[in-house]
Amino acid sequence: MRIVMKFGGTSVRGDGFRRIHEIVSRHLPENQVVVVVSAIKGVTDELIDAAHRARRGDEREISEFLDRLVDSYMELVEVSLGREHLNEAFGIASKLKRDLERVLFGIMYLGELTPRSLDYVAGYGETFSAKVGAFILSKLGLEAVGLTGKEAGIVTDDTFGDARILLNATRYSARRAIEPLLEAGKVPVVGGFTGATQEGVMTTLGRGGSDYTATALGAALDADQVWLWSDVDGIMTADPRIVPNARTVPELSYREAAELAVVGAKALHPRALEPVWDAGIPVYVRNTFNPNGPYTVIHGKEEVNEKVVKxxxxxxxxxxxxxxxxxxxxxxxxxxxxxxxxxxxxxxxxxxxxxxxxxxxxxxxxxxxxxxxxxxxxxxxxxxxxxxxxxxxxxxxxxxxxxxxxxxxxxxxxxxxxxxxxxxxxxxxxxxxxxxxxxxxxxxxxxxxxxxxxxxxxxxxxxx
Structure with a gap:
């Protein structure tokens, strides 16, 4: 079976990659697994803020932010692996930092922040998660390979900030990038939220876009299932912070889930179901911190029972x-x-x-x-x-x-x-x-x- 697993921003922070390793390892080698990761929770907002600070010429703030960004990912390494591998991981993070630094200082020198350059900066948290995360998973025993959305073959239009994935182009590109890795027994670790135009220009998919990345890859790779891991037990009947007795909804149709996504259900990106709908690929929404707990499965059946309202x-x-x-x-x-x-x-x-x-x-x-x-x-x-x-x-x-x-x-x-x-x-x-x-x-x-x-x-x- 082929499974695409997406892990959100709360799932990757702290010792998150140890949990990811445990979850993925349970399903290997009898299954092929593609991992999609988000930035550490809060990092995308900080990157966007850094881009605006760069436009205003705050050089000191840029340098301090970049140091904090590297430190936050080094903390993941230390928590997951101890201090033994910090120097090697620091080399990976430092290269990413230099690439991002060039863009931020370019924005500062020009005094201009275009939608295109903002997308490049905003999506860099997922790049860090994919590259550093793959390093951690490799040291824990998986044959993991870190890929950006562009490297994984996610092709989009040029609507910067809210790009739409071009599914036919993505099917061709993603197969070429990922199939050889899967056949070789490796685990691709893909940065969510980002892709690239057909000209190779980096784009972002809108908030929560890692869900969209996962389902697009699921459709492109003919996956059997897509699993969206977050910090909640599936899709709830209501926000449990408002309704303490809210329960997990066991099943939803694609249409029901799409309605909930559009009206603000945090568990799903509004476009996430588009790629899997026609293919009939089931989507499971599960809790990284309670992997054996209740979950929601989204599929093509519209089952009407005594619960008129879901x-x-x-x-x-x-x-x-x-x-x-x-x-x-x-x-x-x-x-x-x-x-x-x-x-x-x-x-x-x-x-x-x-x-x-x-x-x-x-x-x-x-x-x-x-x-x-x-x-x-x-x-x-x-x-x-x-x-x-x-x-x-x-x-x-x-x-x-x-x-x-x-x-x-x-x-x-x-x-x-x-x-x-x-x-x-x-x-x-x-x-x-x-x-x-x-x-x-x-x-x-x-x-x-x-x-x-x-x-x-x-x-x-x-x-x-």
Whole structure:
């Protein structure tokens, strides 16, 4: 059997590579295993900050950061192997540091940070994890080979910061890079989150992109399974920090999992299921720190049981923009103009609703996008008389209720909103797709946690 295993940022820190060694070793040699690793938790944010500091000319801060970065990976080596191999590992890390240093100082001298150069810097944590991680695993007894996303054959478009993997090109390149290693009994250790354009320019896949790397490699290499290891027992019925009795969801269909990923379930990158969906490759979400504990398997079967709702997810720090205007009534194309203006700001719309009177349209976006969307609508539509006014509500959270069993089941919406109303919570906005698999609604941020608990309790998701 061929398995792709991805280990997230919390899984690689501390003595994480010892745990990775234990997990991978259990499945060798009867299986072929490809390992995908993230940067140590927090490193990507620090790299992005370092890139911006470089643009501002903070030379001392750059040098201090690079030293801290090397030290953090040397700590992994020391914790996993002791001090015996530190000098050898330091040589590997120092070479990576010099490569990164050249880029950061180039940004500083030019005083310019382009999306292309930011991607190069932001993805370097995964490069460190792959190269240093492979060194650790080799010393622990595995024949591990560290590869960047580019070296592993991950081919993407040139949307820097949120690149999309080109699956056909990746299939060809990844097979050529990885198949010989697997056939030779080696364990490829691939840095997640990054790839390269067909011209060889480094790109990143968006936050949580290591999931996407793993599933793309799974599809490219015709893997039998993809395992996503993190610090939670699979995908939960709700965030256990909000709902203490939240449980692991044993099974989800691709569509259910995709809905949860899009509405903020931390266990999955929103695009992670695209590569494996058509191939029918099951994805297991497991806990590195509890490898024998409960887990979630995601597959192509949409099984409807007594649990009509599978999970409740929450997106914090959202906002709602509502546009008004009598001229909108009966005027074809007004909604399209609104969406076009919002799209021109590079903003993703999470929810949209329009009244039957056609006199107003409400959209929900991330709070960080509110100002630029408001300004664009005022400039492009209000000032030209297309709209009368734009109103903003900036203290909102979105609750998403997901489950295949909701489709065609009478009373689900009534049960959701009755449960929320009984807790004294006002619903500001509602949206439901035609699939009936996801009902999303917006509430005041201060009411968000209680709304999640209300829905979770109403559908008894905490019960076996």
């Amino acid at each position: 999970a409740v997810s929450l997106i914090r720090e959202a906002g709602i923009i509502t546009v008004y205007g009598p001229s909108m009534v009966g005027a074809p194309g007004t909604a399209a103009k609104v969406l076009e203006v919002v799209g021109s700001t590079g903003t993703n719309i999470m929810m949209i609703a329009q009244s039957a009177s056609e006199s107003n349209i409400s959209i929900a976006v991330r709070r960080t996008s509110l100002d630029k969307v408001y300004s664009a609508l005022e400039r492009e539509l209000v000032s030209r008389g297309v709209l009368r006014s734009v109103e903003v509500e900036d203290d909102v959270s979105i609750v998403a209720v997901v489950g295949a069993g909701m489709k065609g089941t009478p009373g689900v919406s009534a049960k959701i909103f009755s449960a929320v109303a009984e807790r004294g919570i006002n619903v500001i906005m509602v949206a439901q797709g035609g699939s009936e698999m996801n009902i999303s609604f917006a509430v005041k941020a201060e009411d968000a946690d209680e709304a999640v608990r209300a829905v979770h309790d109403a559908f008894r998701l905490g019960e076996a």
